[in-house]
Amino acid sequence: MTTDQTDISDVGAKPDNHVKIFDTTLRDGEQAPGFSMSTDAKLIVARALAALNVDIIEAGFAAASPGDAAAISAVATEITGPTICSLSRLNDKDIEASARALEPARHKRIHTFIGTSPTHRDAKLKMTKDEIIERIGRLVAFAVPLCDEVEFSPEDAIRTERDYLIEAVNTAIEAGATTINIPDTVGYTTPEEIVDLFRFLKENAKGAEKVTFSTHCHDDLGMAVANSLAAVRGGARQIECAINGIGERAGNCSLEEAVMAIKTRRDFFNLETQIETEKIYPASLALARVTHNPIPRNKAIVGKNAFAHESGIHQHGVLADKRTYEIMDAESVGMPANSIVLGKHSGKHAVRARAEALGFKISPQKVEDIFPDFKKLADTTREVTDAQLVKLITGNSAVDGRMGPWRMRRSDLHIDMEEGTKPYARVTLEHDSGEQHTVTHEGIGPIDAAFAAVCAITDVAGRIKTIDLHHEAEEGVVRADAVVTVDGRDYSGKGKEVDIADAAVAAFVAAINQAAAIRAVGEANYSNEAAAS
Structure with missing residues (x-):
């Protein structure tokens, strides 16, 4: 235990409307096929997460491999803002491996888990209910003196019987866990179900007022963000998520989507995060570059199309007042200002606006004159570039694709x-x-x-x-x-x-x-x- 633990808890005190952002890009995110990262790559992403001001960085799974332990230690050594966390199965060797890897961290968290659903008990663990409860009490208590905070997850909690889930949660709280995470391990739940579950846990768990309840949702049915936001409505005050929504199978709750939903709909949620949202796009881009997985063009918040418009109706509205079709400013997530993409759906207002942005004083009649050629060109290419528009305006139009000398x-x-x-x-x-x-x-x-x-x-x-x-x-x-x-x-x-x-x-x-x-x-x-x- 660090000597300044009392100070840490004082500093970490947050109002009840504060939602902690627990980023698992470097752990659950990296476990997705095609997203494995070297230590250097993890450090690049960890720096971006620190700039975002996330509350907790789950830097890896120390017992998984010597490389993972080394990467956690490297992140723990360099990153001083967020709490640094390591995942552990509920056994003493995993917990000790996490403690060793986290030793350089200023704020340490061990996140330990065990399956509690009938499927996990019978098919994977071959353990009885009582054996699992005994292990939770003994090994959560074992982890407590090795770090500043212990998080416990009953794996596959959503498919666990409620009376047994409460027993597991009560045991972990009594043993000293400070965060209780309720994972939808297989992306099975719905918003209505999960909000009800968290209300049930908040009302029935012994010592619920002493812990932070957390949500960890997977996107198998495309509801990870919706379920995470429903969980906070039910009382969760930590969202476990990943940049660009990466993670096992279909991925985790997307950090950028959950954060911007809470910020944009503050009137509805009445909640806050401490995320520096202007750093969202740089973090998304950093992850895409180190993993060589480009951001999907239609990805919410950070995709190329998120603040781009080609439809003539939309372009006309955005040029008049971008609030007509945009509920966020691109700058608020660190992206360039809204983009008018010239294509076959674009109208005359957009053509004239782009021409004027390029420095041309263009009359309405000139726009009428070049518009048929513009449409012909747009039909042959997905986007009309600035250089192509210049050639149309100056009377030197071309449809051959090569622009410039x-x-x-x-x-x-x-x-x-x-x-x-x-x-x-x-x-x-x-x-x-x-x-x-x-x-x-x-x-x-x-x-x-x-x-x-x-x-x-x-x-x-x-x-x-x-x-x-x-x-x-x-x-x-x-x-x-x-x-x-x-x-x-x-x-x-x-x-x-x-x-x-x-x-x-x-x-x-x-x-x-x-x-x-x-x-x-x-x-x-x-x-x-x-x-x-």
Whole structure:
């Protein structure tokens, strides 16, 4: 037990309307196939969670492997804000492994569990009810002096008989548990059922006033967030969740969705979290990058489409007052301001607004003139880019997909295995004038070097923001989608090549081309205005 435990409990006191956010991205989230993380990756996510100001970080399962224990210890050493937690089965060896891994943490929590439902008792544990109750009392008490807080979970609580669930909960509270977590381990419950269950537990558990009741919901039936929010209505004051909703099978309750529901509907829930919501999108993006699992485009709160509009009716409303179709500000979760996506569903108001944002003084008649060509172009591509719109406005429209003066002719990427030799790339681009330019450039890696060579040739300083690569097995090609930042504005580019590196470079060139095309129009406009004056 730490020497300042009394101070910790004083500092940790919260009003009854405070809902603790227990993040399990690094434990339950990482257990999902395809989301395994190295220690370095876990530290990146842990830093993002600390910036979010989550209450508890469940950093892993110490007894699962030496690597997991090391990762917990690394997080416990570096992260000083949130309580750091390790999961343990209800046995002395697991609990001791958690205590060792958590030793560097300022605030330590051991989260221990055992199955209580008939299925778990009979099929998995082969234990009687009385044997499980005895183990809960003995081993929760064993964990108490090894940490600052003990959390107990009756696994598969939702499918456990209520009279037996109460007995298990009472035993854990009496043994010293400070948090009682009620997991919907298999995503089976409904909002109506779980709100009633938590009210039942709050009213009937002995010592309920001394503990925090917690909810842990899985998304097998798509109700993890709804069930978690129902649980807090029933009296839960901790939500166990994960960034982007990752976790076993269909995932856990999504942190960003639960938090923003409580914030946006404060009038309904009358609850608060301490989450710095402006850090939500950066945390989501950090997880996507370290696990190489992109955020789904239609993901609530953090998906690319969450604050984007293509429908002409919606665009007209948002341009007049974004409250017509947005209940949150994109900035409130750390995303760029609302995005008007020009496509086949867009109307004239959106076309004119985007043109004016690009610096054009465009009349209503001009919009009428270019709108048929805009629709024709929109039918051939999912999104109309800024560069394509510029060509329409200036009378140089094209439907061939390539915008800007440059096309890629060759890219050669090299890594020399000799120590001290940096990776480099040789890139050849051809200008519309017919001239070819070749540059060799070093970089952190060969693709980074190729990007630097493209910038040197085009004289456009671009910084890669995101790049997604997808292998199309049937076509035998790699498709790349890149977002490149130039002068504070984001440009998107696409590439399709047989080689993964060539696809990445082609997408980067396409994005740089857009920036070059718009820069050229801006310079022409400036020259015309200067001549007129």
